[in-house]
Amino acid sequence: MQENFEFCSVDSVYLAQKYSTPLYVMSQDIIEEKIDYIKVNFLDKYPRTYAYYASKAFLTKAMAKIIKKSEMGIDVVSYGELYTALDAGINPDKIMFHGNNKSKDELEFALERGIGRIVVDGISELKLLIELAGERFTAKILLRISPNVEAHTHKYISTGQLDSKFGLSFASKDLDEAIELAIKSEHIDFKGFHFHVGSQLFDNEAHVESTKKAMELIKEIKDKYDYEIEDLNVGGGFGVRYTAEDEPMPLEYFTDAIMEEVIALIDKYEIIRPNIFIEPGRYIVAEAGITLYTVGSVKNIESVRKYICIDGGMADNPRPALYQAKYSACIANKMYDEDTELVTVAGKCCESGDILIWDINLPKVERGDILAVMGTGAYNYSMSSNYNKLAKPAVVMIHDKEDRLIVQRESYEDLLKNDLG
Ligand SMILES: Cc1ncc(COP(=O)(O)O)c(C=O)c1O
Structure with a gap:
């Protein structure tokens, strides 16, 4: 019997030995299954619907190439993400450029490369973009609105509330001004609206x-300006399972409800149905990734807590320290041993908050064991840092x-390499 934990039929202990730890392991098979699910349950179900992968969740050239091969477009938020997507050969027309504070350089680059949609985040950005577009370019834009709704999630990943750094607040003077300016500006092709209400x-x-x-809002614009809005991007945020406590809903629970609302309202308002875009990030990659660590120190404080310390932590996965994200894990080389102890998984960074998992039941843990943390495919590699001068882990793709x-x-x-001394 196979005794080690297998990820997509590959022995994780073998991977840890071959590539060393900490190690991010991603599964192309799972990523492609998710993309396929979106295609069958959303894109093929409704005409004129589009899915853009929110690349902030996990972006490497290999990942961008998977997206390129699919029907999906890609959402980027910085020069770096844009550069990576273009370098992987993604058609500029299939790129959506977000960000609440895009620089002049970033906007100029986007204009020069003919990026498919620039999602304008505020009135000052719109004015800057109009100036930069000048006579040379016509920028296809969406205006990001902050719809003033509360999403049920951690406040650090909630984005659509009134007090938000993202977007133009719903029913604000800035939004009215931006709409009018976008409609009237010759070198702006105002396509529609975007919102993203939160994550998980x-x-x-x-x-x-x-x-x-x-x-x-689309109806009001039709009435006031006789202007037809073509696009509505409803963002991402579709939740995934990190631990047994999570009960994620299938994608169509979100998309069907959104489409039902859109279809009902176009009849009521007598407007043309906009193209509908979604932007899943976590949904596509979170469950497609695990991280492997080697256990080092084991420290037992009697009647208080037992810490097992690993060779990574908040530098490769800042989410638990940032917003109390929870993860599940197993001891990969003791897959079939009984769970006998309650332990806390501590990272190796010099911060008391660098705890990857508080209170998890595991088999007896010893120095040299391989810990596999599940569901680390989203916002781990992409949020990693060199804190404490830790070198960033390698990434392995299983296919x-x-x-x-x-x-x-x-x-x-x-x-x-950039330290000039
Ligand atoms: C504008 C925008 N779209 C999409 C996403 C993707 O969210 P998720 O990974 O939760 O699907 C984000 C996440 O921050 C976002 O800011």
Whole structure:
């Protein structure tokens, strides 16, 4: 019997030995299954619907190439993400450029490369974009609105409330001004609206509520300016399972409810149905990734807590320290041993808050064991840092039971390569 934990039919202990730890392991098979699910249950179900992968969740050239091969477009939020997507050969027309504070350089680059949609986040950005577009370019834009709805999630990943740094507040003077300016500016092709209400959502209320508000706005614009809005982007945020406590809903629970609302309202308002875009990030990659660590120190404080310390932590996964994200894990080399102790998984960074998992039941843990943390495919690699001068881990992609190194482990020379002394 296979005794080690297998990820997509590959022995995780073998991977840890081959590539060393900490190690991010991603599954192309799972990523492609998710993309396929979106296609069957959303894109093929409704005409004129589009899915853009929110690349902030996990972006490497290999990942961008998977997206390129699919029907999906890609959402980027910085020069770096844009550069990576273009370098992987993604058609500029299939790129959506977000960000609450895009620089002049970023906007100029986007204009020059003919990026498909620039999602304008505020009135000052719109004015800057108009100036930069000048006579040379016509920028296809969406205006990001903050629809003033509360999403049921951690406040650090809630984005659509009134007091938000993202977007133009619903029913604000800035929004009215931006709409008028976008309609009247010759070198702006005003396509429509975008909202993203938050992340890791298990109910569809915020999406549905925001859709209603956006549709109402589309009707008001038709009445006031006789202008037809073509696009509505309803963002991402579809929740996934990190631990047994999570009960994520299938994608269509969100998309069907959104489409139902859109279809009902176009009849009521007598407007043309906009193209509908979604932007899932976490949904596509979270469950497609695990991280492997080696256990080092084991420290027992009697009647208080037992810490097992691993060779990574908040530098490769800041989410628990940032917003109390929860993860599940197993001891990969003791897959079939009984759970006998309650332990806390501590990272190796010099912060008391660097705890990856508080209170998890595991088999007896010893130095040298391999800990596999599940569901680390989203916002781990992409949020990693060099805190404490830790080198960033390698990334391995599994496809059809074969492993392939897609990002090399950083070397200590890499850590100093920009340091001029
Ligand atoms: C504008 C926008 N779209 C999409 C996403 C993706 O969210 P998720 O990964 O939860 O699907 C985000 C996440 O921050 C976002 O800010």
